[in-house]
Amino acid sequence: MVDTQLPVTVDECEDESCALPSSYDDAEAAHEALAAAGWTDGLPVRLPTAPAVRRMLEPNRLEPEDGLGRLPPVWGEATYGRVAANAVMAGCLPEYFPVVLAALRAMQDERFNMHGVQCTTHVVAPLLMVNGPVRARIGINSGHNCLGQGARANAAIGRAVRLAMVNIGGATPGSLDKATFGHPGKFAYCFGENEEESAFPPFHTTRGYRAEQSTVTVFPGEAPHNINNHSSDPMELLGAVASTMATLGNNNMYVSGEVMVVLGIDHAKLLDEAGFQRHNVQEFLHERARLPVGALRTGGMYGHDVGRNLWPKWVDRRDSAALVPIVRRPGDIHVAVAGGVGPHSLFIPGWGTRAVTAEIMTDGGAAA
Amino acid sequence: MRLEDAIRDFQLVPPIDPRVTEQRRMAERPTDLAGLRVGLLDNRKANANVLLTSIGGGLEERYGAGSTALFEKPVFSRPSPEHLLSELERFDAVVTALGD
Known part of the structure; x- marks a missing residue:
């Protein structure tokens, strides 16, 4: 707690009457x-x-x-x-x-x-x-x-x-x-993002920016969860990612919002060689990162927001076996590529709100 | 070294907005609820409305509150919108609750 009157402007901080101590x-x-x-x-x-x-x-x-x-x-x-x-x-x-x-x-x-x-x-x-x-x-x-x-x-x-x-x-x-x-x-x-070693176009080009622009994307995220997968089969790899995503403890299963998947460069290369583009990855994960209504009812957050229809309209809430996707749309799964060599990717659950991308401006307003 | 001396001696630019360290005080409590209008603000988490309705009933029956009225925040994770806050200003006291 501060109980002193603080200087407000930088000018006020530069009071010439004092000498800067040197010790x-x-x-x-x-x-x-x-x-x-x-x-x-x-x-x-x-x-x-x-x-x-x-x-x-x-x-x-x-x-x-x-x-x-x-x-x-x-x-x-x-x-x-x-x-x-x-x-x-x-x-x-x-x-x-x-x-x-x-x-x-x-x-x-x-x-x-x-x-x-x-x-x-x-x-x-x-x-x-x-x-x-x-x-x-x-x-x-x-x-x-x-x-x-x-x-x-x-x-x-x-x-x-x-x-x-x-x-x-x-x-x-x-x-x-x-x-x-x-x-x-x-x-x-x-x-x-490791654009240089990524098999996919830079993330910011999916958000309306050109590759030569510099941007920062802010994502409301939990800590990263590692996915260690040595498979050479793209379906097995993405299946493991989807399994890591669809869990009862994360917010997204109940409030949707957005999630982030950061593929390691090796995993991205494997997927690219198998013919997967970014949107195919998003579609696969949206299809597979799902939990049944019956399981979600026992998950401790059921009832919080389900009444607000944050799940997709087409989920039949009466059917215990009906599958609920982790987010509403494939595009709400952000897929980026980063890191070094190694058979690892990351899943970063969200909080429920959205990522925002902004251009990085220098020189009082010019683009970086 | 006292903070003000550090600021003066090193010409430090305070990294804070002073309102961050201002003491925030709770609103003054009424000493008697007799005849007062009490607003109840539900943050829309599960069961907040159940808790508040029960408290509202108790305030009327046991403490003589004149009337109570229940309001809901549209989304629990966002601040109450201005129009809701101005509506609550018309009450003599407001009780809010987090459900769960």
Whole structure:
């Protein structure tokens, strides 16, 4: 809790009457003060000094007092200066900043329901997937261990978004973020699609963008569930993916919404060689990732939303054997390709709301 | 080091919107419900309406509330729309509940 009057503008922070201390111990003590104020994610941060904030904004030709508007649930004002302070703390380089802004902008879209994602008891966190030339330019990892540690861009961008969600949106754990558990992706959850080694067209081209545009897609997701499959038969492979998807504990079986399947490059290659295109994969999974009404009645969430007709109209709810697909349409199963070599793919259950894709703009508005 | 000293000495740009740390207070409670109009807000999760209807009955019978009326949020995962909130402002008190 902060009971002091904070400076509001970056100008106010640059009071020339004080001299910047130079000792390492002073910097450590300042860091401890930020941690004690609850402004960090628990890990050490870089100090968001006014000069560092200026260095984040100036190459991007952004003014500190302009911004993205307000972030829920407390509707804090996301000025560029404030978002930049969070990006500095997270370890971002200035060239990462447009990705952070695009992700937050995408999350402000109604279809994502940022208010709900911030406050729910569910485990959900926004997964950021980056497409286009910006990945190579700023070093976003889309290959081996792309959802693990090790790449500064992945780590710092994901972390900056989370810090802004808490420090500006106000979703403080246990207070307005009511997550029963949360998951490790709430520290940082960002990767690139491996377009270079993908057998399918880049994901963002399925969302109305050109391959040469750079985008970030925000998806309200659980932690990834691995699918280890060494089969050379595409039906067996996709059957295993579908089996992993259709389970009683995920939200989607009851509220539909959207889910994400990230195929490893080897799995995608196998499917491509068998003649499967992305839409065939989506159709197969929509056909096979289903549970019977009778099983769903015993699943503990039955009755919540079934009355709102979130299942497809054609499911006969009176028939215990009638099969309910995990989402309403094949297109609600997002299929991307990422990672390195190995017989693995990922299933990422959703929360119930929709993914949103936004273009990454640099230079005060030009495309990245 | 105190936070204000860190901010001053290192020229730190606060990463927060001050409203994040503002103390949010609960609405003032009426001391007596006699004759008051009480709104009941159902978040639309399972059984919230059952719980609220039962509480509403109790408030009328045991505490003399003048009347109660039940409202529903359209979708439990989204905030109440403005028109619903302005409708609830006409009541002397509102009780909400999460079902499950």
